Amino acid sequence: MTQADPRETRVRRTHRRLVRAGAVLAGGLLVGALVSVGLAQAAATRYEAEKATVSQGVVATNHLNYSGTGFVDYNNVAGSYVQWSVSASAAGTATLTIGYANGGTTDRPMTITVNGTVVTSSLSFPATGSWDTWKTKVVSAALNAGTNTVRATANTAAGGPNVDYLDVSVTASADYQAENATLSQAVVATNHANFLGTGFVDYTNVAGGYVEFTVNAASAGTVGLAFRYANGATSTRPMTVTVNGTAVAIGAPFGPTGSWDTWSTLTVTGKLNAGTNKVRATATSAMGGPNLDQLHLAPAPTGTPAVWELRARVSTCSQISNGLYKTDADSPSATVPVCGESGAVSWTADLDVDCNGRIPAGSPCDPTAIGFRADTFCHDSTGQPLDAGGLPYVVVPSPSSVWDYRNVHVACGSIVAVIHDDQVVYAVVGDTGPTAQIGAASYATAKGLGVADPNAGGIDSGVTYLVFQAPNPNRIEDHTGAVSTGQQLARDFVNAN
Known part of the structure; x- marks a missing residue:
């Protein structure tokens, strides 16, 4: 990311104001829609x-x-x-x-x-x-x-x-013993206590080792994949979990359990097909995976999904934009597509800090910064510009032949999960930017992602913007409501993908 002045705010073109979506949209994500799947029961x-x-x-x-x-x-x-x-x-x-x-x-x-x-x-x-x-x-x-x-x-x-x-x-059975699964760079062992079945799997200390379970489901749907494991080391042993070759968790943190005789459970959300499925847990660090005892099929999880579950759902891209975007005006080439998901759209770019809009007393935003504008494309419920210093919001590219957010049920107030490293900030669509650039959010969004001083710059890369295609029932300035609704939309999104 480049900035001529550390205080410089993002300059954008002004367009006709958006109208917030006011009804459930066809093909959109329904709040609270959870799918469950039964254990495989053969026809009588x-x-x-x-x-x-x-x-x-x-x-x-x-x-x-x-x-x-x-x-x-x-x-x-x-x-x-x-x-x-x-x-x-x-x-x-x-x-x-x-x-x-x-x-x-x-x-x-x-x-x-x-x-x-x-x-x-x-x-x-x-x-x-x-x-x-x-x-x-x-x-x-x-x-x-x-x-x-x-x-x-x-x-x-x-x-x-x-x-x-x-x-x-x-x-x-809802339980699948690791010792009966397919192993790669891992061995069956019995040298620690309290395992279930006839043993457990000890991953070799190398990245890429895996345990693959063959799992049966009576019907397609979502389940909790509950892994029983032990990690007697002092550091987390992350793994990627795939279902039928598709990642459902990237960097799932199999943390320390205190000893190799102490077992804990980490649950991942997975979508199974009717019939036979392959569930694979692959070590991603040189330390290998934890000791793995069992996979249990549990009901579909509820509550806020983990960042590593969200990250997995946007690890591949089905491009819906007609072209690509630059992350900065002076970027040498356009590299960022807009991707279509089930119930959402997403892109992964940088985060340039937007500090335009209303400047209330005590705001960290500087109205004397180069390019500052005292307006935002979206306004709050009283008709006032948004407060970039206090409200997490995201800037979307203004409509163009590359992509028009309005055609995919995105509007002012649409809820966005902004993801970077292990952080998630729930924000709203609050402003529009240049037609050829993507990757910007308010000061408050950058601060929520751990940027120490957003006035000095944002995040250079690796920020994912996941915009949910569902109406926001809250006032655009109601951040607490946006977080609550966003967490439910995120759960629905994970369970549906």
């Missing part, structure tokens, strides 16, 4: 009773409305049973649904066992009104990967009901 597999192993019972067809080619009529004796051989591709909790008819007047309870273990000792099978009327009873049970036996045994001398089928749907 039906196992007909007439094809199962039957003891003290017969296959019959003398009643109506059964499934398959028949049903099982239990003998009127305690101990009679139907036993199915059930396959599961992975261990998990299964929903067992038994179709039955009971034309008698009394309950015919049964004991349900899975692999010889009693799941319930007296599952009620009450009367259904007639032997042609079928109902279902549901019970949950743990299945092993591979073949399992499910048995329904009559408890009383009246025998069991007529049984038509068993439907089985298996929900995959």
